[in-house]
Amino acid sequence: MSAHHPAVPVGGKLLNTATAVCGVLIMAMLAVLLVRFIFGLGAVTNLNDGYPWGIWVIFDVIIGSAFACGGFSVAMLVYIFNRGEYHPLVRPALLASLFGYTLAGVGVIFDLGRWWNFWHIFWPGYANPNSVMFEVAVCISAYITVMWIEFSPVFLEKWGLTVQKKKLEKVLFFFIALGTLLPMMHQSSLGTMLVVMGPQVNPLWQTPVVPLLYLLSAITVGYGIVLFESCVASAAYRREIEMHLLQPMAKIMLGVLGLFLAVRLGDLVVRGALGHAFAASLEAFFFWLELFCFVLPYLLIGSAAARRNPARLFLAGIALMCGAMLMRVNGFLIGYDTGLGVDHGWHYFPSIAEMLVTIGMFSVEVLAYIIITRRFPVLPREEAAAAH
Amino acid sequence: MKQPSHPHTEPEAGSQGRRNFLKRLLAGGAAAAAAVAPEVVCARDTLQRPPEALGLLYDATLCVGCQACVAACKQANANPAEFTAVDKLWDTPLDTSGHTFNLIKMYRNGTMENKDAEQNGFAFMKTSCMHCADPSCVSACPVSAMTKNPLTGIVGYDPDICIGCRYCVAACPFGIPKYQYDSPTGQIGKCELCRHRHKDGHYSACAEVCPTGATLFGRSEDLLAEAKRRLALKPGEWTTMPRGRLPAKGETPEQAAQWKGPLNQDYQAQAGAYLQHVYGEKEYGGTQVLKLSAVNFQKVGMPDLPPKSSAATSETIQHTLYGGLIMPVAVLAGLTWVARRNVVAEAGEEQDKQGEA
Numbered sequence: 150m151s152a153h154h155p156a157v158p159v160g161g162k163l164l165n166t167a168t169a170v171c172g173v174l175i176m177a178m179l180a181v182l183l184v185r186f187i188f189g190l191g192a193v194t195n196l197n198d199g200y201p202w203g204i205w206v207i208f209d210v211i212i213g214s215a216f217a218c219g220g221f222s223v224a225m226l227v228y229i230f231n232r233g234e235y236h237p238l239v240r241p242a243l244l245a246s247l248f249g250y251t252l253a254g255v256g257v258i259f260d261l262g263r264w265w266n267f268w269h270i271f272w273p274g275y276a277n278p279n280s281v282m283f284e285v286a287v288c289i290s291a292y293i294t295v296m297w298i299e300f301s302p303v304f305l306e307k308w309g310l311t312v313q314k315k316k317l318e319k320v321l322f323f324f325i326a327l328g329t330l331l332p333m334m335h336q337s338s339l340g341t342m343l344v345v346m347g348p349q350v351n352p353l354w355q356t357p358v359v360p361l362l363y364l365l366s367a368i369t370v371g372y373g374i375v376l377f378e379s380c381v382a383s384a385a386y387r388r389e390i391e392m393h394l395l396q397p398m399a400k401i402m403l404g405v406l407g408l409f410l411a412v413r414l415g416d417l418v419v420r421g422a423l424g425h426a427f428a429a430s431l432e433a434f435f436f437w438l439e440l441f442c443f444v445l446p447y448l449l450i451g452s453a454a455a456r457r458n459p460a461r462l463f464l465a466g467i468a469l470m471c472g473a474m475l476m477r478v479n480g481f482l483i484g485y486d487t488g489l490g491v492d493h494g495w496h497y498f499p500s501i502a503e504m505l506v507t508i509g510m511f512s513v514e515v516l517a518y519i520i521i522t523r524r525f526p527v528l529p530r531e532e533a534a535a536a537h
Numbered sequence: 538m539k540q541p542s543h544p545h546t547e548p549e550a551g552s553q554g555r556r557n558f559l560k561r562l563l564a565g566g567a568a569a570a571a572a573v574a575p576e577v578v579c580a581r582d583t584l585q586r587p588p589e590a591l592g593l594l595y596d597a598t599l600c601v602g603c604q605a606c607v608a609a610c611k612q613a614n615a616n617p618a619e620f621t622a623v624d625k626l627w628d629t630p631l632d633t634s635g636h637t638f639n640l641i642k643m644y645r646n647g648t649m650e651n652k653d654a655e656q657n658g659f660a661f662m663k664t665s666c667m668h669c670a671d672p673s674c675v676s677a678c679p680v681s682a683m684t685k686n687p688l689t690g691i692v693g694y695d696p697d698i699c700i701g702c703r704y705c706v707a708a709c710p711f712g713i714p715k716y717q718y719d720s721p722t723g724q725i726g727k728c729e730l731c732r733h734r735h736k737d738g739h740y741s742a743c744a745e746v747c748p749t750g751a752t753l754f755g756r757s758e759d760l761l762a763e764a765k766r767r768l769a770l771k772p773g774e775w776t777t778m779p780r781g782r783l784p785a786k787g788e789t790p791e792q793a794a795q796w797k798g799p800l801n802q803d804y805q806a807q808a809g810a811y812l813q814h815v816y817g818e819k820e821y822g823g824t825q826v827l828k829l830s831a832v833n834f835q836k837v838g839m840p841d842l843p844p845k846s847s848a849a850t851s852e853t854i855q856h857t858l859y860g861g862l863i864m865p866v867a868v869l870a871g872l873t874w875v876a877r878r879n880v881v882a883e884a885g886e887e888q889d890k891q892g893e894a
Contacts, residue, residue, distance in 0.1 A: 191718030198634065198715045201703035229872060231879040262701020262716055262723045269680040275698055276680065279852050282704050283679040284859060322880040326872035330865060334858075341854055345677050345708045347821075347847030348840065360854060488840055489712045 156240050156303070156526040159386055163520060167385075171516040178509020181502045182259060190262060193502035199487050199495020202260075207481045208507050209256035211339055212474050214289065215367045217249020219378065220296065221332040222371025226401065228325045235394055237529035240303065241382065242375050244527050247296045248514045254293055256510055257286075281341045288335035295328045307525050336367035343480050351432045351484035352422040354476070358412060365409035366473045372402035373446075373469030380463040382528065391529070396456045399465065403446060406469070410443060435475060435483050442472030581856060583822035583849040584671035586757050590690035591730060592668055592825030593744060593752055594760040596767065597837070598653050598809025599778065600661040600751035602641055606743035610639035610665075613731050613742035632664070635717030635726035639665040639743055644837045653809060653831035660830065662837035663752060665743070666713045666728035667817060667824035668692050669846070674705035674714050676848035683714070683725075690757070690825050691732050696724040710821065710840050710847070738797035740782055745798065747780065749806070755783030757825040762786070764815045764827050770808035778806040821846040 185193045196203050220243035226232045227239055258264050269275035270286045277283050299321070305314040340363025343350050356362070376395055383390045417423045426436050445468035450456045487495060499507075522528050611618070611628060616636045618628035630637040642664055647657035654660075672692050674683045682699035685692050694714070705714040705725060717723035731741045739745065744754035753760065763783055770776055780802035784793060793800060810831045817824035820842040828839065835841055858864055 187721060189717075189719055189721040189723055191720075191723075194718075196718060198632075198706055198712065201706035201716060228876045228879050231875075233879075260702075262703065263696070263699050264701065266680070266698065266700045269682075269698055269700055272680075274681075277678055278859075279676050279848075279855065280679040280704070281851060281855055282677065282702065284855065286679060322877040323873055325880065326869055326876040329872050329876070330869045333868070334865060337858070338855075341851065342704075344854060345673050345847045345851040347673065347708075347710050347850075348842065349707075349710060357850065357854065360858070485707075487710075487712045489838055 155530050156237075156528060157530045158307075158526055159523045159528055161523050163523060168516055168519055171512040171519075174505075174509050174512040175516070177505050178512070181505050181509075184502070185259065185506075190260075193500065193506075195497055195500045195503065197495055197497065199489075200482065200485070200497035202481060203497060204499045204503055204507050205256060205260040207478060208474075209510055210253045210260075211477050211481065213249055213253045213256065213510070214339070215336065215363075215370055215473050215477065216374055216470065217246040217253065218332060218336065218367045218371035219374040220244075220246030220299075220371075221329065221336075222368050223375055223398075224299075224325060225329050225368075226398070228322075229329055235398060237391060238375055238379070238394055238398070240300075240527045240529075241378065241522070242371075243296065243300050244303075244518060244521060245374065245378055245514075247293075247300050248517050250289065250293050250296060252510050252514055254289060259506060281338050281345065285335045285338045285342065288331050288338065292328065292331035292335065295324050295331060298324050299328050303525050303527060332367065333364060337361065337364040339363055339477075340480075346485065349485055349487055350480060351425060351486070352420065353417070353425050353432060353436050354480035354484045356416050356420060356422070358416050359480075361412055362409065362416070362476075365405060365412065366476055369402060369406045369409055370469050370473035372398055372405070373466040373473070376402075376462045376466030377470065380459060380466070382522070386522075386528070388528070390459050392457070392459060395459075395462055396453075399450055399456050399462055402465075402469075403450070406443065406446060413440075413443075432479070432484050435479050439472055439475035439479055442468050442475060445472075581849050581852045583844070583846045586670040586823050586825055587688060587690045588758070589688055590668075590670075590757040590825045591755070592690075592757040592760055592827065593665075593730075593741060593754055594764055594783070595663040595826065595828045596751050596753075596764075596809065597661050597663075597828065597830040597832070598811065599749045599806065600641065600663070601749055602643060602661045603748065604641055605746045605748065606663070606752055607637075607639055607641060609742040609746040610728070611637070613734060613739075614638055614726075616726070633713065633715055635715045635719075635723065638726055638728040639663070642838055644832055655832050655836065658832070660832040660837055661751075662830065662839070663743075663828070664711075664838065665826070666692060666730075667711050667826045668728075668730060669821055670823040670825070671821060671846035671848045673708040673710065673821075673846070673848050673851075676851055677704040677708035679704065686732075689730075689732070691730045692727075693729050693732060694725055694727060699725060701725075708847070710842055738795060740796055740798075744781060750778045750780035750802070750804070753779060753783050754781065756785050757827065759783050759785050760827050761815060761818060764818075764829055767808055767829060768811050768813055768815065772808055772810040774808045775805055776808055777803050779803050819844045822849070 181193055190196055194203055223235060223238050223242040227235050258267060261267055270283060271290070302314050302317060305317065337360035340359035343355060343359055344357070376399060379391055379395055382388065417426070426433050446465040449461045449465040449468065455461050482497065608628070616638070619630040619634060619636055621629045621631050630640060633640050642662050644660040644662065646655060646659070649657065649659045651658040652660065668691060670690070672685055675685050675692060679702065680698050680700055682695050683692065683705050701716070701723065703716050706716055714725045714727045716725055731739065734742070740754040744752045753763070760783060781798055782796055809829070811829050812831060812833070814834065816828040816830065816834050816839055817826055822844065830837055
């Protein structure tokens with residue numbers, strides 16, 4: 150994490166409309182969580198035995214961690230594919246990832262029905278290596294630690310601990326490698342979690358190549374998130390958008406997206422599952438919506454000229470986020486059915502309280518991002534005034 | 538691959554740089570694909586029932602829907618009554634739940650004139666844990682709170698280990714493990730074949746109280762043989778039906794003494810118009826609870842499952858990727874090598890720049 154594109158704190162007041170709104174939303178979340186921990190999951194959620202996993206798992210953890218893949222995707226580009234020019238994007242992306250993952254890890258606790266036993270998952274004798282969830286839990290925990298180490302030069306820089314920073318930088322390459330491997334492992338495994346559910350998951354989303362699909366979509370959405378965040382950060386902080394970096398990165402993103410689409414559609418054809426996409430069902434509708442979101446970036450930024458338009462880059466980023474989100478919601482909720490609705494079917498739609506927690510978690514992320522970028526050297530120095 | 542490109546000196550990344558980049562992208566893509574593409578090398582076969590596996594045989598044609606088994610199950614497991622009617626007089630659960638581990642459900646069609654008829658008929662079906670040979674819940678459980686006894690094959694649950702993630706609830710194709718959402722310390726509830734009563738000589742309470750022998754306790758092998766004997770009978774043919782516990786083939790008096798209750802409760806009954814299908818013989822590699830029915834199993838709420846278990850598919854993928862941590866370590870070594878070269882090169886460049894300045 151060298152400083153040849155010096156990152157500097159943005160500065161400015163910490164109390165403003167945005168942070169105040171975040172604060173209120175966080176308070177609302179804490180109130181809901183208090184009720185949840187005193188009276189149980191049923192008191193605040195619409196969870197039931199037909200849909201034991203709701204938005205706290207699917208949005209806060211599964212989608213949240215996929216949306217936190219910006220750090221992984223950009224770091225891979227910079228350090229593994231040696232594209233040093235993207236270096237200025239690493240720190241902001243890593244910061245967002247750090248929060249996304251840390252909160253996903255914390256969010257799991259809210260959903261665990263017997264949370265005081267959570268350490269069993271890491272304990273030899275209890276841990277079950279056959280369980281896909283075991284792999285996901287261990288990998289995500291390790292990755293959160295690795296990311297804090299990867300990001301720690303920012304704090305060391307701020308506090309003037311140059312000796313420690315130098316020492317850390319000597320071994321940082323190993324953590325960067327580990328920080329590339331771990332997301333590959335758990336992002337794919339998050340998809341593998343569907344496999345054991347067997348025929349309860351619609352064939353449009355139940356496939357043995359689901360780990361590859363989840364991995365490729367996580368890498369793609371990692372770039373999508375960087376497009377989105379760069380645009381939002383520059384608008385909010387009135388900074389120039391790093392177009393010279395986002396343009397070529399968007400092209401790489403389209404390449405990975407193409408690979409994803411080839412595997413996605415190829416798999417459906419090979420398994421003969423494409424017929425389900427033409428059924429008159431909610432699942433089919435959401436399949437096409439998901440596919441549309443994944444194809445949309447080609448329509449938006451398919452040409453070099455279109456990629457010079459920041460608004461289009463922004464929209465393409467959002468389209469990919471929607472696609473990745475839908476793929477996960479579709480697999481775990483919309484395409485999931487116990488099929489045992491003989492007497493009465495199961496239904497699930499999140500309660501207001503559940504949504505308040507998900508929104509509250511997002512607010513924590515935004516608030517922390519604002520505080521850290523304003524006070525710590527994360528975003529690259531504003532070049533407009535200095536260079537030209 | 539040999540020469541690292543220097544994008545800083547070539548802001549537009551020349552054709553050489555681009556070619557190198559593409560090469561790396563391909564190599565990385567291949568590595569990623571290798572890291573996630575499942576192979577057959579580490580295939581984990583669908584597990585089979587242990588030889589001494591215990592289970593139940595439920596014969597829907599013998600069931601009269603009295604729900605004595607539901608009440609006995611509640612009592613044996615100290616579960617509270619669940620009310621769905623306005624006057625809270627009777628235990629009236631609509632489905633199994635964290636507090637109801639066994640339920641008799643009813644199929645209804647048209648005028649409901651005939652028992653065990655698909656058209657204008659009705660039929661009963663027992664809902665409780667199937668005790669799969671290769672259970673999805675056991676494979677899914679991250680903390681070994683859900684385990685399969687290697688001798689009896691009973692799928693047991695330990696609340697002191699459980700973290701309450703409910704992956705077992707999502708994984709089970711029969712919708713059996715259920716969570717107690719109404720409690721801050723909610724547990725998973727499911728049938729454990731009354732294993733806690735075995736040491737006192739009591740077998741499954743549902744089989745113990747069943748007045749018609751519709752639910753029969755025994756070794757799965759013996760129950761399967763009994764099921765096949767019934768399928769070979771002509772519908773309406775009079776035959777001897779056992780009740781309570783089916784003695785094991787060649788059982789000694791000592792072995793029989795292990796269980797309480799009268800040894801012989803046989804009675805004469807007529808064979809049902811069975812479908813030629815023992816549900817649970819092959820489904821998901823087989824289950825220890827077996828079922829006979831005259832009405833299509835899917836219509837009475839049993840899922841249509843392939844002979845291969847999802848646990849086998851899931852664990853094959855899992856162990857192909859992570860078995861012995863061979864693949865992750867190999868990929869990590871490669872990534873470390875590349876990252877080290879690139880990070881060091883970057884530091885060097887920085888020094889060069891400082892030198893120039």
